[in-house]
Amino acid sequence: xxxxxxxxxxxxxxxxxxxxxxxxxxxxxxxxxxxxxxxxxxxxxxxxxxxxxxxxxxxxxxxxxxxxxxxxxxxxxxxxxxxxxxxxxxxxxxxxxxxxxxxxxxxxxxxxxxxxxxxxxxxxxxxxxxxxxxxxxxxxxxxxxxxxxxxxxxxxxxxxxxxxxxxxxxxxxxxxxxxxxxxxxxxxxxxxxxxxxxxxxxxxxxxxxxxxxxxxxxxxxxxxxxxxxxxxxxxxxxxxxxxxxxxxxxxxxxxxxxxxxxxxxxxxxxxxxxxxxxxxxxxxxxxxxxxxxxxxxx
Amino acid sequence: xxxxxxxxxxxxxxxxxxxxxxxxxxxxxxxxxxxxxxxxxxxxxxxxxxxxxxxxxxxxxxxxxxxxxxxxxxxxxxxxxxxxxxxxxxxxxxxxxxxxxxxxxxxxxxxxxxxxxxxxxxxxxxxxxxxxxxxxxxxxxxxxxxxxxxxxxxxxxxxxxxxxxxxxxxxxxxxxxxxxxxxxxxxxxxxxxxxxxxxxxxxxxxxxxxxxxxxxxxxxxxxxxxxxxxxxxxxxxxxxxxxxxxxxxxxxxxxxxxxxxxxxxxxxxxxxxxxxxxxxxxxx
Numbered sequence: 272x273x274x275x276x277x278x279x280x281x282x283x284x285x286x287x288x289x290x291x292x293x294x295x296x297x298x299x300x301x302x303x304x305x306x307x308x309x310x311x312x313x314x315x316x317x318x319x320x321x322x323x324x325x326x327x328x329x330x331x332x333x334x335x336x337x338x339x340x341x342x343x344x345x346x347x348x349x350x351x352x353x354x355x356x357x358x359x360x361x362x363x364x365x366x367x368x369x370x371x372x373x374x375x376x377x378x379x380x381x382x383x384x385x386x387x388x389x390x391x392x393x394x395x396x397x398x399x400x401x402x403x404x405x406x407x408x409x410x411x412x413x414x415x416x417x418x419x420x421x422x423x424x425x426x427x428x429x430x431x432x433x434x435x436x437x438x439x440x441x442x443x444x445x446x447x448x449x450x451x452x453x454x455x456x457x458x459x460x461x462x463x464x465x466x467x468x469x470x471x472x473x474x475x476x477x478x479x480x481x482x483x484x485x486x487x488x489x490x491x492x493x494x495x496x497x498x499x500x501x502x503x504x505x506x507x508x509x510x511x512x513x514x515x516x517x518x519x520x521x522x523x524x525x526x527x528x529x530x531x532x533x534x535x536x537x538x539x540x541x542x543x544x545x546x547x548x549x550x551x552x553x554x555x556x557x558x559x560x561x562x563x564x565x566x567x568x569x
Numbered sequence: 570x571x572x573x574x575x576x577x578x579x580x581x582x583x584x585x586x587x588x589x590x591x592x593x594x595x596x597x598x599x600x601x602x603x604x605x606x607x608x609x610x611x612x613x614x615x616x617x618x619x620x621x622x623x624x625x626x627x628x629x630x631x632x633x634x635x636x637x638x639x640x641x642x643x644x645x646x647x648x649x650x651x652x653x654x655x656x657x658x659x660x661x662x663x664x665x666x667x668x669x670x671x672x673x674x675x676x677x678x679x680x681x682x683x684x685x686x687x688x689x690x691x692x693x694x695x696x697x698x699x700x701x702x703x704x705x706x707x708x709x710x711x712x713x714x715x716x717x718x719x720x721x722x723x724x725x726x727x728x729x730x731x732x733x734x735x736x737x738x739x740x741x742x743x744x745x746x747x748x749x750x751x752x753x754x755x756x757x758x759x760x761x762x763x764x765x766x767x768x769x770x771x772x773x774x775x776x777x778x779x780x781x782x783x784x785x786x787x788x789x790x791x792x793x794x795x796x797x798x799x800x801x802x803x804x805x806x807x808x809x810x811x812x813x814x815x816x817x818x819x820x821x822x823x824x825x826x827x828x829x830x831x832x833x834x835x836x837x838x839x840x841x842x843x844x845x846x847x848x849x850x851x852x853x
Contacts, residue, residue: 320760323767330767338619338776339626342644344634348626360626476607483614492618493625 302402306410307417314418328372328422329429335364335492336434346434354494355519356527361434366519367491369426370450372419373457374489374511378482380415381461383475384408386468404557405550408465412458442521449521452538453514459545460510466549466556490515495529510545513537583690590694591701594668598702608660608702609709616652619776620645620718639778641807646721649714650806651775653707654737654799658769660703661741662748662762668695688841689834692749696742704734726805729812733801736822740794743829750836753844774799794829797821 314321339360340346352358384407388394397407430436464481468474488502489511495503506512517534519526528534598605623632623644636642672678681691714720744765751761769775772782772790779790779800790796801818804810812819 317760323760323763327763327767330771333771334776335619335622337781339622341638341777341781342623342626342632342635344637350628351626353628354625476603479607479611483611487614487617487621492622497621497625 299403299406302406303410303413306407307413310411310414314414324418325422325425328368328419329426331371332365332368332426332430335368336361336430339364339492351494354496355529356525357523359437359523361430362437362523363519364492365427365430365436366438366522367489367515369423370453370511370515370518371486371489371491372422373416373454374482374485376412376415376419377457377461378464378478378485380418381408381412381458382464382468382478384411385465386474387411405462405553408462408553409458412461416454437524438522439524446518446521449514449517449534449538452535452542453510455542456510456538456545459542459547459549462549462553463545466553469556469560485509485511488512490529507537508541510538510541513541583687586686586690587694587697590691591698594695594698595701598698605702605705608656608706610713612652612656612659612706612710613713616648619648623648638780641803643807645718646807647803648776649718649720650803651799653710653714654734654795654802655769655773655775656706656710657703657734657737657741658773658795659766660699660706661738661745662766668699668749682841682845688837692746692837696738696745699745700738700742703738707734722806729805730802732812733798733805733819733822736819736826737794737798739826740822740829743826743831743833744794746830746833746837750833750840753837753840769793769795772796791821792825794822794825797825 339348342348343360346361347358348360349358351360351363355363357363385394385404388397388407398404427436464474464478467477471477488498488506488509490506491511495506495512495516498506513532513534516528517538520528520534624630626632627635627644630645631642632644633642635644635647639647641647672681682688711720711722715722748762748765768789772786773779773793773795774790775795779787779796782790797818801815801822804815804818805812
């Protein structure tokens with residue numbers, strides 16, 4: 272314990288690191304970690320709920336797979352092969368759906384992390400601590416990303432065992448790189464939703480709406496080319512569309528991308544745009560709700 | 570005093586309880602118009618990916634492979650009808666099952682359960698208001714589907730379809746009663762509702778026929794009221810059959826309804842007594 276801290280303690284004050292420096296960064300990282308640990312402790316207090324959520328990605332995927340296979344009378348679609356170079360509907364759907372859960376991470380887990388604290392009645396206490404509000408949201412993002420990864424691992428193991436998947440092992444690393452870039456942009460999106468949940472009384476409707484729209488505009492269970500032209504253009508503003516196309520290029524044999532352009536550059540631009548926009552809206556909302564005094568209202 | 574007691578037990582009083590519960594729930598619904606708009610429109614967005622997936626895999630609007638197991642090659646109306654009827658499942662699982670929890674959150678559950686009336690009528694009121702709002706949502710979704718997805722509906726089959734939907738609702742609210750009973754005792758009814766939703770999601774023929782499932786999956790599917798309701802409604806609308814042709818499905822629905830409702834009321838009354846004794850009614 273250093274001298275300053277002892278002195279601070281005697282005066283009834285706490286010295287806190289502020290500004291852009293290593294000490295402050297370490298403190299914020301600690302806050303993110305502790306926020307994530309807290310979320311895990313709450314989650315593991317309800318083991319049945321945890322178990323249910325772990326199998327949830329598999330359950331949600333199954334109807335898409337069964338429906339797809341019933342439509343083509345097997346696992347090969349001639350029409351799909353004409354469009355994207357591969358006719359394996361199981362591998363196509365799996366590689367698309369595997370990332371959909373992470374959209375839920377951004378929209379629901381991050382977006383409603385602040386709302387959750389409001390319900391528990393702990394938001395004000397957290398907001399008066401000398402840590403960034405974003406650390407709370409990012410802590411939830413960390414927890415939710417790990418949680419979703421567990422669900423995805425269960426999903427992968429079972430689908431691989433039951434149906435088999437034609438994936439290129441060598442493409443896993445670059446696909447993971449694309450996945451990380453996509454997640455960064457989704458984090459920015461999640462920060463935006465968490466800001467909206469502070470001001471909107473029925474924020475879940477906005478979140479569900481955004482989730483549904485993103486699901487339609489992303490080539491999860493169909494190639495982008497089946498969407499109308501306007502929808503194809505609109506899909507470019509969300510990270511999921513370029514990320515899905517990019518991941519499939521690396522993971523599926525003979526896959527022909529339905530969009531042309533540098534996916535890495537596209538995703539980097541979306542990362543910067545969504546993160547900056549998310550933080551800006553979050554900052555403005557934070558000021559607004561404090562000024563209005565509506566922090567604890569929901 | 571005896572007169573009051575007599576009045577309370579009369580049919581008029583019970584009707585008043587049901588009516589008050591319906592009015593209260595409708596007031597809540599109208600207080601949040603955005604929620605109403607959401608449920609009237611957004612379920613459409615949830616089946617659009619299935620429509621686009623079908624077009625991408627088949628390259629048109631009809632699938633011969635699908636026709637072999639479903640009886641109709643037109644997969645889009647099949648999906649639409651599945652989605653609309655499935656919205657009754659969602660509102661019954663999350664609506665009525667959660668309505669008891671909402672009373673606990675609002676701090677009104679103690680008052681409701683300690684009021685001098687038969688609680689069954691409160692639940693009937695909740696079920697009726699949920700059915701009313703679900704039907705409004707279903708009509709809206711059907712209208713959108715007719716306008717944008719080319720769904721066809723002849724006037725002659727409306728009454729038989731309504732009859733099937735009523736049978737479906739009865740079975741689902743029996744199930745919701747079981748959930749409401751569980752939420753009185755175990756509080757975390759949300760997880761049970763989710764688990765049940767998963768069973769409906771995978772094993773009922775919302776997006777594909779039951780015949781496309783493995784045998785054990787077909788057996789589970791045959792235990793669900795939605796399975797029979799969907800087979801019946803699709804037979805009427807898509808296959809242009811009449812009511813006598815689907816008498817087996819109607820019979821199955823009636824049996825399931827009877828079992829669900831009796832079990833639901835029995836469990837709810839039992840749990841109510843149990844929670845009153847343990848003093849945990851208002852806990853959440």
